[in-house]
Amino acid sequence: MKSKISNPFVTTGYLGPEFFCDRKDETERILRAIASGRNITLISLRRMGKTGLLKHVKHKLEKSGNPVSVIYVDLLPTLNGNDLLNSVSTSLLRIKTDEKNIIEKVLGTLGSLRPKLTIDSLTGQPALELVIDSPATVQSGFDKLLLLISDIKRDIVFMFNEFQQISRYPEKNIEQMLRTVIQTYPEIPFIFSGSSRHMLENMFLSAGRPFYQSSELMYLDQINENDYREFIKDHFIKAGRTITGEAIDGIFEWTRLHTYYVQYVCSLIYESGDMKTDLPDLKKVFLRILTDFEHQYISYRNLLPSHQFRLLSAIASENVVKNPTAGKFIADYNLTSPSSVSTSLNALQDKEMIVRENGKWMVYDVFFSRWLEYNYSK
Incomplete structure (x- = not known):
């Protein structure tokens, strides 16, 4: 028996529409794209509610008059093509479908990859481990899975969360491989999402990349203030x-x-x-x-070079900074020179400790920003 939710302000996961605030327009836009067979890419800062929105759309699709099976794959923990295929095959085992013997079918489809069926120790759900020895095997396995999915007698939607992660894989042709396989199955709508705006825009808007103009881009901003207030x-x-x-x-x-x-x-x-x-x-x-959170933030401070930490504290003190290489900002916070600020800025961005949104720089973690402001503001 499930316990009753005692706190309606959910910070992890998705517990249903009652605990999900607004996003009506965004939900409808994604549902319309799916109904029209268009791929869509959802881009937002981390922790803006992107995953919750995807799970909300998933819930609506699965509970609709014409139920849809949703394959949701979180790519953030994956490091290579082997992890990708493991995640996709494991997600396929867990979809809600009337298809009989889905586990046996997946195991049979991937028999050449020596699949090993396991049980997740925390969730109790089935998981799959595969043996991948080359990028070509990843492509072959993914192609077989999509072929199996296309044969399921039910509408299917595919969701890839943190899709930019594939750009970090050691295999150099993963994008080309995925694009080649995906375009073979136009009847399956794909929802891509991620938190790295520049990586995803490069992936979908650069003419030389495999996914160029293959998906509609959608940007997720803050929830409407009035709607959030009422919630x-x-x-x-x-x-x-x-x-x-x-x-x-x-x-x-x-x-x-x-x-x-x-x-x-x-x-x-x-x-x-x-x-x-x-x-x-x-x-x-x-x-x-x-x-x-203080012990965590002190660890961040101790790991950063002094100039990077001073710049981080200065940005937090201002809340947002339009031009961190401006002379007045550098002088106010004793940041030595524009070149050193530029170097530290790039390093902090690479570490995802700062982010540039709407032309302004800010500390990515809001609580960390407030801690810096509280302890180091002038």
């Missing part, structure tokens, strides 16, 4: 509790309206059990977060 208030009201408008404004400002961080703050407030939440209560929650 938060409604869940507190349902519990017989209140949260003031000023407190909600404070949450939105402190978290930059970034979905995961809004959810995290609201989760802690809800967890407290207080019947009313106002600004003074909110400040206690902020302090708790900075304290809880």
Whole structure:
């Protein structure tokens, strides 16, 4: 028997429409693309709610009048073509379909790769391990899986999350291989998504790349402020509790309206059990977060060269910075020279500690940014 959800502000996974805020327009756009057989690529910052949106679309497709089987594959943990094929085949084992003997069919299809059926120790779900000895084997295996999928007597949608990960594989022809196989099955819509804007734009907008113009690009921004406000208030009201408008404004400002961080703050407030939440209560929650994460952030500080850390702290102090190589910014924060700032900027971007959005630089992790601001701001 499943336990009842005691806290409606979910920070991991997807627990159903009741706990999912807004994204109506984005959901409908993806569903229309699927219905029209178009591929679509969803791009957003990490923790903006991209995975939740995909799971929400998956839920709607599986619960629709004409149920659709969704194959959802998270590529973030994968390191090479072998991992890719393992993830795809494992996801295929877990799809909701009326197809009989799906496990036997997958094992038979991949028999030449010596598949080993295992059980995930945490979820109890089936998983598959394959033996891949060359990129050609990856292509052959993926082709066989898509052929099997196309024969399933039900509509299928394929979702690849963190798709930019394939660009980091040691195999140099993975993009070409995937594109070659995917275009052979136009009846299967593909949803690609990822958190590295420049990598995905290069992949889908550069004429020399295999996936050039093969997918419609969709950018996911913050949830509408008014919709998010109502979502938060409604869940507190349902519990017989209140949260003031000023407190909600404070949450939105402190978290930059970034979905995961809004959810995290609201989760802690809800967890407290207080019947009313106002600004003074909110400040206690902020302090708790900075304290809880402090050991992690001190580790970040100790791992960074001093100039990179000074630049990171300076950006956090400003919240966002349009031109970090400007003379005034460099002088205000004692950052030596434009060339050293540029070098540190590139290094911090490579480490995904900062990100440039809408022409402005910011610390990627909002809580880390607030910790830096709290401890190192002038």
